[in-house]
Amino acid sequence: MVDLDGTLVDTLGDFEAALAAMLTAIGRHPLSRAQIERLVGKGSEHLIRSVLALTAPAGAQQDPAAQEALTEQAWRYYQAEYLRINGQCSTAYSGAEAGLKALRAQGLRLACLTNKPIAFARPLLAAKGLEGYFDHVFGGDSFARKKPDPLPLIETCRALRSAPAQTLMVGDSSNDAAAARAAGCPVVLVTYGYNHGEPIRAVDADGFVDRLDALALRAATATPTQ
Numbered sequence: 001m002v003d004l005d006g007t008l009v010d011t012l013g014d015f016e017a018a019l020a021a022m023l024t025a026i027g028r029h030p031l032s033r034a035q036i037e038r039l040v041g042k043g044s045e046h047l048i049r050s051v052l053a054l055t056a057p058a059g060a061q062q063d064p065a066a067q068e069a070l071t072e073q074a075w076r077y078y079q080a081e082y083l084r085i086n087g088q089c090s091t092a093y094s095g096a097e098a099g100l101k102a103l104r105a106q107g108l109r110l111a112c113l114t115n116k117p118i119a120f121a122r123p124l125l126a127a128k129g130l131e132g133y134f135d136h137v138f139g140g141d142s143f144a145r146k147k148p149d150p151l152p153l154i155e156t157c158r159a160l161r162s163a164p165a166q167t168l169m170v171g172d173s174s175n176d177a178a179a180a181r182a183a184g185c186p187v188v189l190v191t192y193g194y195n196h197g198e199p200i201r202a203v204d205a206d207g208f209v210d211r212l213d214a215l216a217l218r219a220a221t222a223t224p225t226q
Helices: 012-025 033-037 044-055 064-085 096-105 118-127 151-160 174-183 212-221
Strands: 111-113 136-138 169-171 187-190 207-209
Touching (some): 012 033, 012 044, 096 212, 111 151, 136 151, 151 174, 207 212
Parallel strands (some): 169 187
16 A cells, blocks of 8 residues: 555645645635645645644634635635646656556555545546556545544555555555554555654654665565565
């Protein structure tokens, strides 16, 4: 199981462009890339609510109904803009495609498991030439709950016809690691992604790799006891 944002593709540019358009549309100032990086990874709904909270005028108070209406409006602006620019401001990480290709060559079944909405995830994978490596693609709206809840991993294991203990989660954040631990899956994290502004090597994981093709090489040379 392989995460998408921060693991396969550097999508901060897409987030930055879509959020800037959304914030401008509702009369607020854009956020910096560094601010956005700390917010991504827990799904678009969480991202929109976090961005609105961070950009709210100082001292402003709004009743819950008005706040919910603003959130829905912001989501519509964001969704339209993200769908329009999806993949245009993003880049697949070095070693990502080579890693997927090598893992497939070893006969492994692969699933992309992301908190990104499926309507965003599939076109992005296709745009970067990565979709064909996966047996399944699941987004943040594919299941009733998102990572770090273990449900998406458990259901993905079922789709892959693999026991959780024998199904590796590859991600870039504590979000992926927490979901894997709760689901009973081993987890390896890449060192280059987004981890909410925290050091990635401080996360409880079974290993770390600097490139996805390094993971494929490790898998190819591992003995059954490794």
